[in-house]
Amino acid sequence: MSSVQVNSVRMNDAPAWLSPAEQHAWRAFIRLHQKLWATLERDLKARKLSGADFQILVALTDTSDGRQRFQDLANTIEWEQSRLSHQIARMIKRGLVARDECTEDGRGAFVAITPAGRKAIEAAAPHHVAMVRRLFIDALSPDELDTLARLSNRVLEQLDNVPP
Amino acid sequence: MSSVQVNSVRMNDAPAWLSPAEQHAWRAFIRLHQKLWATLERDLKARKLSGADFQILVALTDTSDGRQRFQDLANTIEWEQSRLSHQIARMIKRGLVARDECTEDGRGAFVAITPAGRKAIEAAAPHHVAMVRRLFIDALSPDELDTLARLSNRVLEQLDNVPP
DNA sequence: CCCAACTACATGGCGTGTCATCTACCTCCA
DNA sequence: TGGAGGTAGATGACACGCCATGTAGTTGGG
Numbered sequence: 001m002s003s004v005q006v007n008s009v010r011m012n013d014a015p016a017w018l019s020p021a022e023q024h025a026w027r028a029f030i031r032l033h034q035k036l037w038a039t040l041e042r043d044l045k046a047r048k049l050s051g052a053d054f055q056i057l058v059a060l061t062d063t064s065d066g067r068q069r070f071q072d073l074a075n076t077i078e079w080e081q082s083r084l085s086h087q088i089a090r091m092i093k094r095g096l097v098a099r100d101e102c103t104e105d106g107r108g109a110f111v112a113i114t115p116a117g118r119k120a121i122e123a124a125a126p127h128h129v130a131m132v133r134r135l136f137i138d139a140l141s142p143d144e145l146d147t148l149a150r151l152s153n154r155v156l157e158q159l160d161n162v163p164p
Numbered sequence: 165m166s167s168v169q170v171n172s173v174r175m176n177d178a179p180a181w182l183s184p185a186e187q188h189a190w191r192a193f194i195r196l197h198q199k200l201w202a203t204l205e206r207d208l209k210a211r212k213l214s215g216a217d218f219q220i221l222v223a224l225t226d227t228s229d230g231r232q233r234f235q236d237l238a239n240t241i242e243w244e245q246s247r248l249s250h251q252i253a254r255m256i257k258r259g260l261v262a263r264d265e266c267t268e269d270g271r272g273a274f275v276a277i278t279p280a281g282r283k284a285i286e287a288a289a290p291h292h293v294a295m296v297r298r299l300f301i302d303a304l305s306p307d308e309l310d311t312l313a314r315l316s317n318r319v320l321e322q323l324d325n326v327p328p
Numbered sequence: 329c330c331c332a333a334c335t336a337c338a339t340g341g342c343g344t345g346t347c348a349t350c351t352a353c354c355t356c357c358a
Numbered sequence: 359t360g361g362a363g364g365t366a367g368a369t370g371a372c373a374c375g376c377c378a379t380g381t382a383g384t385t386g387g388g
Binding site: 082 | 335336337338339346
């Protein structure tokens with residue numbers, strides 16, 4: 001969490017913090033993501049969509065009929081069910097999506113993109129993609145991009161193996 | 165924001181989304197950070213501190229007298245002033261920090277770590293550092309860590325140059 | 329057929345973050 | 359010296375995310 005040296009805390013069996021090189025890498029990685037993400041969020045918000053909205057709308061756009069069951073949608077975008085439920089409730093209020101009851105299963109429901117939702121994502125997506133290019137992709141060569149992907153995936157594997 | 169292909173949206177002057185390789189790198193980078201951050205947050209919360217608490221307490225611990233002006237603290241950790249104000253208000257309620265009035269400037273105030281705050285950070289920090297090691301540092305070789313830092317800093321520069 | 333266990337989604341509470349706005353105080357110059 | 363304008367921080371409204379819990383509807387074994 002922190003990007004600052006903890007001087008006053010020590011352990012017995014391991015270095016209390018990180019070596020300068022380790023700390024440098026850790027800080028750079030964290031700062032990069034936070035600034036990048038914040039910039040993209042602000043940019044989207046200026047077009048009246050949050051990152052969360054965007055993700056939902058893209059996922060719905062990617063289905064043939066523009067709708068998906070809550071569970072499936074939650075799995076697609078790797079969200080907790082309650083997070084999705086809250087988010088969809090907010091988006092329904094704003095008319096971006098609608099809730100379709102499910103006839104086969106009385107408990108279930110579909111989330112369906114509305115025409116307004118489609119209009120919103122179509123208005124925001126090109127600019128957003130251009131931003132991702134400008135801020136991230138264009139800063140690195142194809143080789144470097146590959147390297148970054150490889151390293152990221154390596155750490156992701158570590159995460160899957162460790163997480164008690 | 166999204167990690168899903170936008171099939172139905174096109175631009176005239178640029179690819180509508182990212183090439184497979186670009187998308188792969190972008191997705192991996194985003195997913196890594198989100199999972200890593202979420203894991204660390206959950207781990208800290210189990211010890212009754214949020215990432216935000218942790219960052220504040222570390223920054224205060226790093227000063228000689230355990231206190232700092234709001235502005236200075238905000239600059240140190242790169243937060244907006246109002247975010248800091250809200251956060252400190254919450255931490256005061258929990259007794260982790262205190263507000264010291266500033267005699268030289270009647271508007272200003274210091275945030276000061278309390279004994280309880282010190283106890284909390286000292287209890288949490290070693291475990292947290294160990295987690296950062298386990299989840300992130302140990303997944304990569306020193307060379308790879310350097311590479312990651314270099315690439316991160318490159319993108320950060322791009323961010324500083326572009327942001328309008 | 330019936331009810332217990334399970335599933336799908338909703339909801340409330342709380343901590344968090346942003347933006348816009350407010351208040352108190354300070355500075356500096358006419 | 360007396361405002362005008364700037365600065366330090368607080369606050370209210372709202373969106374977001376997590377956890378725990380609630381409520382329908384469904385299913386399967388007896």
